[in-house]
Amino acid sequence: MTEQTSSAVVERKGRPQHILTVASTQWLGPHLVRVILSGESLADFGGDGSTDAYVKLTFVDPSLGLEPPYDMAALRESLPADKRPVVRTYTVRWLDREARQLALDFVTHGDTGVAAPWAAKAQPGDVLVLSGPGGGYSPNPDAAWHVFVGDLSALPAISAALESLPAQATGIAYLEIQQQEDIVEISHASQVDVQWLVNSDDSDIEFLARVVDDAQWPVAADQGSGIQVFAHGERESIKAIRKSLAKRGIPRDAISISGYWARGRTEDAFQAEKREPIGKID
Secondary structure, three states: OOOHHHOOEEOOOOOEEEEEEEEEEEEEEOOEEEEEEEOHHHHHOOOOOOOOOEEEEEEOOHHHOOOOOOOHHHHHHHOOHHHOOEEEEEEEEEEEOOOOEEEEEEEOOOOOOOHHHHHHHOOOOOEEEEEEEEOOOOOOOOOOEEEEEEOHHHHHHHHHHHHHOOOOOOEEEEEEEOOHHHOOOOOOOOOEEEEEEEOOOOOOOOHHHHHHHHOOOOOOOOOOOOEEEEEEEEHHHHHHHHHHHHHOOOOHHHEEEEEEEOOOOOHHHHHHHOOOHHHOOO
16 A cells, blocks of 8 residues: 555545545445445544544546546546546445444445446455545434434435444334345344335335324424434435424424435436525425
């Protein structure tokens, strides 16, 4: 490993870049592959303890012959649109600073996209450049009832949150999957009910919202520290869930909610729409 790849390098006007190598990959199911990355710079990987910590992955056209670290601002200014670096956002599944390793889980759907096809074909020794982390949620250990709602894209963040809960925590997790084979093992408090819900109809955007509508929770929204909700996943599905939570009277400050992706949209289109009415959850 060169000196350049052994530490985080600060890009101009940007976050530190971690230049990591693939240590191993593991298929967790038909639609989920885990990539474990290693690098000395992970000893100094930041973060505030958020269980939804995320990183920005940078993919550069190999035909350009560029070596990291990348001057992202310069590349955006000098390259034509179809040659500029592609940035994708992914949640950290786990980080082991002592071992200098970090795991990312990628939802795959064939050859669509940039990051997932890369992960599906990744081999030990492949290089990945990422920056971060960001994040803003961790479960309140004093909440009377925890609710987690999401699809496979939210599974890394939900899994990390479940693992961080104290043993006495109570709550429920609704995890939307396409088939039984998508179920993975998650450590969680014994009084948290993890429900794997198969939705084979990709067009049914209200699937999870109906589950939330019909749920009978033992804690009222205004009871003490009450309910804390984490709901993330496909944008239109999350919009429907937001309406369900509003009907239940759960205060906005007790909810962490956002769309991670949108049906029928590329990642770039999805990100651009965040600034438009269609991209707003609330």
